[in-house]
Amino acid sequence: MGKETHRVTTMTTISYLLLVAVLLLVDLSSPSLAWGEEGHYATCALAEKFFSNATMGAVKDLLPDYAGGSLASLCSWPDEMRFKYRWSSSLHFIDTPDFKCNYNYDRDCHDSQDVKGRCAAGAINNYTSQLTSFFSASQQYNLTEALLFLAHIVGDIHQPLHVGFSSDLGGNTIKVHWYKHIANLHHVWDSSIIVTANERFYNSSTNTLVESIGQNIMQGYRNHEIDEWRSCPSDDLACPDIYAAESIKAACKWAYKNATPGTFLADDYFLTRMPIVEMRLAQGGVRLAAILNRIFSQGQVHTS
Numbered sequence: 001m002g003k004e005t006h007r008v009t010t011m012t013t014i015s016y017l018l019l020v021a022v023l024l025l026v027d028l029s030s031p032s033l034a035w036g037e038e039g040h041y042a043t044c045a046l047a048e049k050f051f052s053n054a055t056m057g058a059v060k061d062l063l064p065d066y067a068g069g070s071l072a073s074l075c076s077w078p079d080e081m082r083f084k085y086r087w088s089s090s091l092h093f094i095d096t097p098d099f100k101c102n103y104n105y106d107r108d109c110h111d112s113q114d115v116k117g118r119c120a121a122g123a124i125n126n127y128t129s130q131l132t133s134f135f136s137a138s139q140q141y142n143l144t145e146a147l148l149f150l151a152h153i154v155g156d157i158h159q160p161l162h163v164g165f166s167s168d169l170g171g172n173t174i175k176v177h178w179y180k181h182i183a184n185l186h187h188v189w190d191s192s193i194i195v196t197a198n199e200r201f202y203n204s205s206t207n208t209l210v211e212s213i214g215q216n217i218m219q220g221y222r223n224h225e226i227d228e229w230r231s232c233p234s235d236d237l238a239c240p241d242i243y244a245a246e247s248i249k250a251a252c253k254w255a256y257k258n259a260t261p262g263t264f265l266a267d268d269y270f271l272t273r274m275p276i277v278e279m280r281l282a283q284g285g286v287r288l289a290a291i292l293n294r295i296f297s298q299g300q301v302h303t304s
């Protein structure tokens with residue numbers, strides 16, 4: 001009896017410790033900083049479909065050999081580096097004032113120390129500008145890193161909750177149920193919607209998802225004007241303020257809506273939000289290609 005009680009107590013202690021460990025892991029898993037791997041892969045793989053010859057050459061030149069010429073294969077690299085490059089963590093997102101549902105560069109683009117420009121939009125401008133030195137003889141930047149950061153952050157800024165409210169860290173502190181799992185809302189938009197779409201509609205293959213979105217883009221994405229996605233006002237090479245403003249609008253209209261803490265999110269939410277996620281991946285891919293094509297067209301000899 002005594003032994004049995006001891007065994008039960010030990011088992012209870014072990015169960016308790018396991019529970020604590022699981023809870024700690026759940027807490028440590030946030031906040032997350034990016035589209036998941038699938039989202040970044042999709043953005044870059046879509047972009048590759050629209051590279052000009054000049055961009056293909058420059059990207060191949062800048063990628064390390066082990067990438068095998070695939071930008072998509074290294075598109076999540078800045079997430080892997082976020083602990084080594086601690087300075088880079090504020091470059092993955094933008095915090096905007098709660099419930100305002102708008103974005104303003106001067107007001108919102110800074111890090112936690114209030115250093116101006118240290119947000120996703122500032123980073124896109126900075127790395128775009130660094131890459132324009134690709135054709136100059138002397139090199140002061142690491143352009144491989146500039147390319148990988150630009151490709152990654154153009155993806156991130158299109159994830160609506162990467163331009164989210166300050167107080168909930170872009171949905172990171174909003175715990176919800178995703179079907180049978182507990183997740184935070186940010187993670188639902190980074191990963192869960194894409195993973196569920198892959199499982200249900202794309203043979204569990206991100207490449208099949210990419211092909212499907214690619215087809216839609218070629219056919220004029222559900223009546224959207226693709227040239228409008230590509231273009232920037234006043235001939236800017238990139239226009240991240242536009243991408244950021246779209247994201248916080250979509251965050252309010254689709255991500256935060258009907259997703260308060262404790263909500264059970266299932267088919268109703270998934271099936272209405274999946275088209276938004278796919279469109280943001282499409283826009284990210286088209287725009288990443290457009291930015292790189294504008295940057296690298298500068299080295300071409302124009303004969304007309």
Ligand SMILES: [Zn+2]
Pocket residue numbers: 033034035078079092152156
């Ligand atoms: Zn990121």
